[in-house]
Amino acid sequence: xxxxxxxxxxxxxxxxxxxxxxxxxxxxxxxxxxxxxxxxxxxxxxxxxxxxxxxxxxxxxxxxxxxxxxxxxxxxxxxxxxxxxxxxxxxxxxxxxxxxxxxxxxxxxxxxxx
Amino acid sequence: xxxxxxxxxxxxxxxxxxxxxxxxxxxxxxxxxxxxxxxxxxxxxxxxxxxxxxxxxxxxxxxxxxxxxxxxxxxxxxxxxxxxxxxxxxxxxxxxxxxxxxxxxxxxxxxxxxxxxxxxxxxxxxxxxxxxxxxxxxxxxxxxxxxxxxxxxxxxxxxxxxxxxxxxxxxxxxxxxxxxxxxxxxxxxxxxxxxxxxxxxxxxxxxxxxxxxxxxxxxxxxxxxxxxxxxxx
Numbered sequence: 001x002x003x004x005x006x007x008x009x010x011x012x013x014x015x016x017x018x019x020x021x022x023x024x025x026x027x028x029x030x031x032x033x034x035x036x037x038x039x040x041x042x043x044x045x046x047x048x049x050x051x052x053x054x055x056x057x058x059x060x061x062x063x064x065x066x067x068x069x070x071x072x073x074x075x076x077x078x079x080x081x082x083x084x085x086x087x088x089x090x091x092x093x094x095x096x097x098x099x100x101x102x103x104x105x106x107x108x109x110x111x112x113x114x
Numbered sequence: 115x116x117x118x119x120x121x122x123x124x125x126x127x128x129x130x131x132x133x134x135x136x137x138x139x140x141x142x143x144x145x146x147x148x149x150x151x152x153x154x155x156x157x158x159x160x161x162x163x164x165x166x167x168x169x170x171x172x173x174x175x176x177x178x179x180x181x182x183x184x185x186x187x188x189x190x191x192x193x194x195x196x197x198x199x200x201x202x203x204x205x206x207x208x209x210x211x212x213x214x215x216x217x218x219x220x221x222x223x224x225x226x227x228x229x230x231x232x233x234x235x236x237x238x239x240x241x242x243x244x245x246x247x248x249x250x251x252x253x254x255x256x257x258x259x260x261x262x263x264x265x266x267x268x269x270x271x272x273x274x275x276x277x278x279x280x281x282x283x284x285x286x287x288x289x290x291x292x293x294x295x296x297x298x299x300x301x302x303x304x305x306x307x308x309x310x311x312x313x314x315x316x317x318x319x320x321x322x323x324x325x326x327x328x329x330x331x332x333x334x335x336x337x338x339x340x341x342x343x344x345x346x347x
Contacts, residue, residue, distance in 0.1 A: 001138060001139075004138065005138075014131065018127060018131070021127065022123075022127070025123055054154060060158060061158050061161070061169075062154065062157070062158065062169050065153070065154040066154065066157055066169035066170045066172075066173050067153045067154065067157065067173055067178075069170050069173075070170050070173040070174045070178060070181075071181075073170070073174060073246070073248055073249075074174075074181055074182070074185050076248070077185055077188075077189065077248055077325070078185065078188055081188060081189050081192040081328075081332070082192070084192065084196075084332035084333070085192050085195050085196065088196055088199060088335070089199070092199055
């Protein structure tokens, strides 16, 4: 627990998650939402790597816990494939409607102009 | 966004952050410490059974091989989703003319062999040093996307059935190795210890190939079958 809280990468991961989630809520443009989802995902992966800190004993082979790092590798692959699919969906939405916003956000744009 | 909405969102995010901090408090309880399984210790005790030096690769492809198998399934599901959305014609109205500048082509002739060499090294080094299957697959996929974007290779126009078959290749080989293990007498996806290095390296190279092909298919999927309307400078 001390290794996690005292590491600066813990606060970096929290900041990344915060930035990503905020940009999902705030933006009306769909591509910016996808970028926000990616930033949030990378923050979570950084948190996994922070978790794999461990105190090193003299007769241990490895200096970090390998299991969360393997989960991060799986997560990165799933994240980029989901991003590719989401971008393809956004492309189709743009072709059908002419602008890349969800119908719920069209009112927000007509109110405020962006 | 109105002020009440902003305050509500900030309040929700703060509650979520606080709860994730509080949930880490129980890590140092005596009760959870005694009942907890120390996975890194288990990996250290059992890594000699995989004949590898890199613990992350051994966890990915030997100890948690089922997760990797289903991850390859996730990639294939996304490919099927792309095929399902294909109809209707994704027409590109603009394409930058600088994409076909001769300097881009000559630089790619320098960059792509370096990428392939790096990808190959990462694949080989994944067993003992930092590296692995998905890392090398990503780099080889980048090389392929670069070549396909500037139309040096046209995979979906040349042999679409071969491209699609290669993207399924790793999943099928991995499952077959699992069933061959059952035929030999071990459990599903527990490789025999004498050939463990060779089997893991073979699976890694199939995963790298398939991941690279799937990456190329993601980014140039509908483009080669559509003629762009105009090329803009």
